[in-house]
Amino acid sequence: MQEPRTSAKRMSQTQAAWLLLAPFLITYGLFLVYPFFRGFWISLHDWNLLAVAFNPDAKEFVGFRNYERVMWGRNIEWGFASPFWQGLGVLGLAASAYLRRVDRLSRFNAIALAVASLLLVVLPGFHPGEDGRWYDRRFWPTVGNTLLFVGLAVPGVTISALLLAAALNKETKAMGALRTLFFLSQVLSVTVVTLIWQIMFSPRQGLIANITETFGGTPINWLTDEQFAMAAIVIATVWWSLGIAMILFLAGLQDISKDIYEAAALDNARGAKAFWYVTLPNLQRTITLVVVLQIILHFQVFGQSHLMTQGGPNDTTQVLVRYIYQTGFRDSELGRASAMAVFLFVIMGTFSVIQFIVGREKK
């Protein structure tokens, strides 16, 4: 065959590569890289959304003062102010050292555990001294709420998705139908999900209240009770985000050969034992992937809190993204909101890096 003749000069391979990459790079730069740096730049200014909108010069460069106003206070001291969390951190440090010495943890996991424990020792130790106060009383409690939410939702999603996947990992029509059914909640939008669960949790007409009453109990005011509001949001979230995790686990489960289970059956490991000794160790990478993806996802929680409880009662379900949203768009304090956003980015960025490293790490 003859090569088609063209009058145009032939492109080199490199040129062609850049040409094909250009649409992505331009979009990525325009909609992700630029806004990120712009956000960081805004966070270094005293920037009122409305004022700057009408007069672009109505902003003032303030350096890191926004960060100070959000995260710091007057007369902040360090000590063993919250013995529970700090004690837990000390235990974590000891456990990491011990498990590493008896070789039950890989070096990477030991370091990760040690860093997390160290943060647990250091961070809760800061507290306002005499006459002192935080500049922003709501910020750290909000961070705490977000952490609590992540701490409940991630294990909740991971464990229930894993159990569901293990139960549905059979090639029958019924299982296929059930898989679709459980995945279905994932495609709903947050407004629909929260609406469904608001009705579920309603103390008058809700399904849960009805069941409680049938058994002679008093219905709980889930969404307005300080003790239950966070739990309600977590339950709705677990139901909502089960699907993807379940699909990932199913894929991981199907990678484990049937022969191995037969060998295990002959070795007297069936049911729960086989799950513990064969399934879990072979799913380790999938579990890590799911956990990290869920962490990154749930740090950004907004809709559930905003639509179900409006951050209440008494700020118990106020989460970081909602606080950023309120600071920026209700109070128009765009500079401070951006500082908080950068803080959130650092947390999520850390987990992304962990995911990246774990993904690369060979067994």
Next chain:
Amino acid sequence: MSGVTLRNVVKRYGNVQVIHGVDLEIEDGEFCVFVGPSGCGKSTLMRMVAGLEETTEGQIHIGARDVTRVDPADRGVAMVFQTYALYPHMTVEQNMGFGLKMNGVGKDEIRKKTNEASRILKLDDYLDRKPAALSGGQRQRVAIGRAIVRGPDVFLFDEPLSNLDAELRVEMRVEIARLHKEIGATMIYVTHDQVEAMTLADKIVVLKFGVIEQVGAPLELYRDPDNKFVAGFIGSPAMNFVKGTVRGGEIHVPAFGASVTPHITMPSDGTEVIVGLRPEHAELDRSGDTFKVELTEALGGISYAYLTAQTGETLIFEERGDERAKTSDTVSLSYEPRRLYVFDAETEQRIR
């Protein structure tokens, strides 16, 4: 005291029956090979002994115990899989010790037994490795080691050598034979390779479509097959078959261009039969002109000559001498009549 007895064993998947009432007696310490073409049910039958497939009807006894409904782990069997089925996240040592650990055996005991097994299988240097870091042959040895460690009454091998290359296969075959001598346990071995069956077995069970065709010692099956299937399956190259008709106390064989009189009880005149003759049981006579030599394969000590009869039937014969047939020679056969096997053309059963 741990032979295996199958009594009228049946396996059905829904409406499809794959094992049709098998009766079989395997003595204690015997090396029994299930052999047959793909889909003959040999693996299924063994998996029923292991308890990995439910037995639809009939009984399976191991020793004096009826294990038909007993759990795989409680049958006193250990199995070596074709794919090895090693636990990828465990070291060689953990792989071998896992069964004992699951049965609550103490750590020292486990270590003692795994060390013993690794010594027998020459795995000492690899105890800390994971399966991914082992070669195919080493993995196979670990799989065997895992079976040995459990000290089972019955060893089950499901085509254990088919994932290995030819050289290693021969090596492992010898090793398995040695192992059987050393341990002396009952072993059931599934293969589609009749060479493995002949070399390893005390007793061969030939299966076809879920039915036992014949049971016997390797040479017994070779010398005295009950039917055309067994005659063709055992022996390599396979037995030659040509058509014949009984006529006046003789069998007229068009391919041979002659009538033969084998030492059998001759069926009535007109019966259609099949006459079998093994490649190693005839000599080629180059002065004859009954067959044309289509092709020869010289392997060194042996040559195979592919012959075509005037009827179009093809036959293979073996030659060892210095003078061997060449392509497009014409030859005839000389053989002893007692070497001929005769089968009923319709039932394919042997006529003796």
